Amino acid sequence: MVVEKWKQSGIATKFPTYRNSALVTVDTWQKGKRADDEAEGLWRIHDGIYDFTEFIDKHPGGPFWLRETKGTDITEAFEAHHLTTAPEKMIAKYKLRDAKRPRTYTLTLHEDGFYKTLKERVREQLKTVDKRPKRKSDLIHLGILLSTYLFAVASVRFDSLLALILAGVALCWTVIVSHNYFHRRDNWQMYTFNLGMMNFCSWRISHALSHHIYPNSYMDLELSMFEPLLCWVPNPHIKSKALRYVSWITEPIAYAIAFFIQMGTRIFYSLRHTNIMYWHDLLPLSIPLAMYCGSGGEADVLACILRWLSMTSIASFAFCVIGLNAAHHDPEIYHEGDANREDRDWGLFQVDTIIDRGDLKWSQFLVLTHFGDHVLHHLFPTLDHGLLPALYPVLYETLNQFKGQLRECNHIEHIIGQHKQLLRTVSNTRAPGAAK
Structure with a gap:
């Protein structure tokens, strides 16, 4: 055929x-x-x-x-x-x-290839790395989590729009930071990811097993789940000319309802096909419950629910602004259909699908809340983000040895690049690592 x-x-x-x-x-x-x-x-x-x-x-x-x-x-x-x-x-x-x-x-994983070589060097480096930043990550996560509930309650008690916005931002950051934990062995922090109406079990599949392993390829579920509203694959067969420009208009709407779409899709599929819901899908309801209890039972139940939905929409919008402009979408980044690197090493493939946020590296808080240190996180997802900065020397050494390149830009440049990628339909003919 x-x-x-x-x-x-x-x-x-x-x-x-x-x-x-x-x-x-x-x-x-x-x-x-x-x-x-x-x-x-x-x-x-x-x-x-x-x-x-x-x-x-x-x-x-x-x-x-x-x-x-x-x-x-x-x-x-x-x-x-x-x-x-x-x-x-x-x-x-x-x-x-x-x-x-x-x-x-x-993709390959040869013993003398880039990834296996880097992995061995990282293994040795970790023997002497200061582990205290890992504890700092835990404290940052806990602080943001508590802030989410405090601002949510304050928005009701003081009828404050500012507190509602801050609650939405804190919820967004809680979801992002909890991503630091669901790649690992089971732990309580991973459950806080569910507060955003998503579910860590589903994201362990769509993110950890799909996107992390096969980024920007047809096997990347995080590409498929946004189509046709947002399509980053540079292919005119699945991205019409009209849709390329319409996506710029629908993008803000998609951002604001992304969390709700995640929950709605899973409920619909569970009712019509196979159940993919869990008991911890009920955890988001703890937020409007905290709002009601925090008001001493004086707040209107419907008002608490509407405020909760509003803060979730704010969190959804902020999550997409950060997450979809974090590392993976720019005309210079490899996407399905572009020319392939001659060396098919899986680790080099990861590097080729990412441009890191260079403007975050000075702050562990910003790295955790904005998907920073993205290349190292993709290569070693089970490591706490607080440990990753210590691995840059061996990463640079190994990239130089295997002709790889760690690219960086700031958030504004990523946003511009992501919108250019939405319009791109022509594949890159020069493979990553090839001579210019």
Whole structure:
């Protein structure tokens, strides 16, 4: 069968099944990945097939990761989420056989390649890194979380628009900072992500297992979930001329309702198809409850709900302004359809899909609340953001060795670049790392 050229993926031998779904969700992404991954119904790591069934409940990071990835190729996720050599030795007893077919994904993780070399150097560097910034991250998260409830209550008690806006900003930052925690083993901080009407379980799939592993590619669910309102893939087959310009107009609306769309889509899919809701989807209701209780029971219930919805919309808008202009969308950044780097190393692919926020590095608070140190976070997602600055020397050393480049700009430049990317339909013909 002849595959249309625009459906040929730059990182895989197949066009992802899930992108043909009428409604794109984490569930359709998972089902599509199971159909595409040549994992033989179990877990695939490199060219081996593993059966972790008996290990699911024993997994140190929590059962979620193995339970939700059964039937898929977890090679890159396994490498990125395990820094020590112990897991690689431990899984040997769970290997059943070699895989029958080659991997679907064309990215590499050679022992002498960029990522494995960097990983070894980071492992050594971490032995001497000051761990106190990790405690600071915890305090920043707790402070912002408490501020969210305090400002929310104050907006009711004092009928204050300023407090309502501050509550929305604090809620946005709470959601962003909690992202620092849901890549890791189960912890209480990850639940605070749900306060924004999203859910950390869904985002562990759409963000940690999809976007983080395959950024800016057809396999990146965070590209698909915004289409057709926002489309960053430079392809005229899926982005009409009219839609390119309309997206600039619809963008503010999409920002303000993004949190609500996330919840609404999951409720709709759960009622019509498979349940993807959890008990902790009720956590956002703790905010209007705190508003009502904080008023001493004197506030109108409907008024509390309307204020809560308003602050959530403010948080949603702020989250998108920060998140969608944080690192990944600019005409100079690799997107699906652009020319591929000759060295297909997974780590270099991560670097090529990111321009970092250079204006944040001086502040741990800003890094945590604005998705800073993005390249290092993508390469080592389980590390606390407070530890990442100490890794720059080995990152620069390894990038120089393998002809990679850490690019940086400020937030305004990112916003401009992101809007240019929404208009781009012509693929870049010069591959990252190629001579000019």
